[in-house]
Amino acid sequence: MARGRRVNSSGERSKQLLLEKAIELFSAHGYHQTKISDIVKAANLTQPTFYLYFHSKESLFNDLNSEFQKSFYDIFNGGLAQLEGNENVRKKMFAMLKDILSYFVQNPNLTKIGFFESAEAEEMKRELADRLVEIMTVHNIQGSMLEHVDTRIFVESLLGSLERLTLTKLLTEKRTPEMLAEDIINIYFAEQEELVR
Incomplete structure (x- = not known):
């Protein structure tokens, strides 16, 4: 030993x-x-x-990545469960994004590892995109606001914005989770019902 x-x-x-x-x-x-x-x-x-x-540096890194992914999926899945149905989409998306962004702020270094650095990060984002596309399609969440835009393009664009803005605005403390969630919602869900605060 x-x-x-x-x-x-x-x-x-x-x-x-x-x-x-x-x-x-x-x-x-x-x-x-x-x-x-x-x-x-x-x-x-x-x-x-x-x-x-x-056992190794790799096992430690994998443990950290698993910790991030578990917490992230718990938040994401809780938010997705609330999205079912077409009512209050802006409010529900805002709450989910705010919770995700708050987790990122509370765990900035773990976020850099699990959301950006790890090999599993891209697979996780693909899975998130698939789940969002499915929910949006089944429940017609896009409605008429993006009738000429493919749902997958919309979702990939949303996740790309989340990634970039996390790095440039959230982790640099230029925006709070609430502010950034509202910014994203106002861009992507502008034609949905008004955001209830």
Whole structure:
């Protein structure tokens, strides 16, 4: 067995510290530029301690990405469940976007990893687009506002805006989650009923 701190002594604190420092380093330098030695140095721990909790840098990165995706999907699925039906679309989309953007603000480094850096991020966004297209098509959420625009183009455009504006406005603290959610809703759902605040 690797030498280092025992798992049950102050191990939970050591593991948490490794996770925190890994999130910081992965989000600042990316997966490939971050080494295990960088993580343990930043946490002021040893490499044997690292291996008590993680098999490899890849397993640690995957754990962080899984944590992000689970939380993101919980928020997204909760929002989608509310979207069924064609009433109050703006209000429901606003609430879902505000919740997603609030999560991003509360977890900026984890967001950089899970929404932008990880290999699974693109697959996750494809799945999100598929789910949104399905909901919008089944419930005719677009209505007449985009009768000449393909639903997939509309959804991909919406997700692209979410990605770009998260980087340029939200994570740079130029807009709050509420402000940015309202901006996006006003662009993409302008012809739906008025946003109820």
